[in-house]
Amino acid sequence: MANSLTIAGIHAAYGAVRVIEDVSLKINGGETVVLLGTNGNGKTTLMKCIMGMVRPSEGTIVAEIDGIHHDNLGIALVPEGRRLFPMLTVEENLLLGAYRAAARAELVRNLAVCFETFPRLAERRHQLAGSLSGGEQQMLALGRALMLAPKILLVDEPSVGLAPILVSRTIDAISEMKRRYALTVLMAEQNFNQAIRIADRGYVIVHGKIAFEGRSAEELNNNDLIKKFYLGL
Numbered sequence: 001m002a003n004s005l006t007i008a009g010i011h012a013a014y015g016a017v018r019v020i021e022d023v024s025l026k027i028n029g030g031e032t033v034v035l036l037g038t039n040g041n042g043k044t045t046l047m048k049c050i051m052g053m054v055r056p057s058e059g060t061i062v063a064e065i066d067g068i069h070h071d072n073l074g075i076a077l078v079p080e081g082r083r084l085f086p087m088l089t090v091e092e093n094l095l096l097g098a099y100r101a102a103a104r105a106e107l108v109r110n111l112a113v114c115f116e117t118f119p120r121l122a123e124r125r126h127q128l129a130g131s132l133s134g135g136e137q138q139m140l141a142l143g144r145a146l147m148l149a150p151k152i153l154l155v156d157e158p159s160v161g162l163a164p165i166l167v168s169r170t171i172d173a174i175s176e177m178k179r180r181y182a183l184t185v186l187m188a189e190q191n192f193n194q195a196i197r198i199a200d201r202g203y204v205i206v207h208g209k210i211a212f213e214g215r216s217a218e219e220l221n222n223n224d225l226i227k228k229f230y231l232g233l
Contacts, residue, residue, distance in 0.1 A: 002029025003065045003151035003184045010059035012049050019045045020208045032178055032185040034195040034202035042208040043188035044080055047156045051077050065151045076150035080157040082141040086130025090121050093129050093140055097147030106149055114143040117177065135166035142173060155187040159194060167194050174198065196220060
């Protein structure tokens with residue numbers, strides 16, 4: 001069954017500071033949708049709203065997973081900056097990702113899936129997470145999300161802090177995870193050229209509002225906002 005995410009009329013703030021205003025978007029089952037925006041425009045806050053970490057003041061967020069409506073069950077977040085436990089091993093970080101009861105029941109299988117998807121993590125399984133390279137840490141953050149056995153994957157700024165070649169490999173890894181495990185993906189990203197390689201379509205968020213919806217990668221590529229903010233045209 002399709003696994004989709006519907007966000008309607010979301011408003012969110014930190015105290016008196018309004019961050020998101022009337023944001024609506026839809027991620028259909030099996031899609032990779034990119035949320036484009038520069039720093040401070042509300043991408044991370046929207047991700048936190050979806051995960052229940054920030055409570056919207058208005059609006060609704062509904063995930064449909066295997067034909068059943070949920071609040072956020074079956075959704076995994078790869079946070080900006082990776083948020084690993086540096087003094088724990090690779091394997092210990094992965095095991096912490098399996099906090100959902102359904103994921104704990106399949107822990108051994110899911111760990112094997114992670115090591116199959118990211119062989120480098122298998123090689124480093126007893127190494128401290130803090131000693132990994134930036135690219136390896138991003139693999140670990142993605143692998144930890146897989147441990148949840150998600151249906152919907154949220155990825156927040158996967159390119160932050162990575163060299164260009166590692167950004168490309170990370171984006172490719174997200175695409176491969178989506179294909180291999182039939183995931184629905186929402187990715188917040190600033191690196192337009194990399195994001196557009198795997199996006200089916202996307203949105204541009206400016207000052208906490210959706211400024212443009214591209215119904216295809218081609219529409220995003222030809223939009224004036226994209227040309228101004230990302231392509232320097």
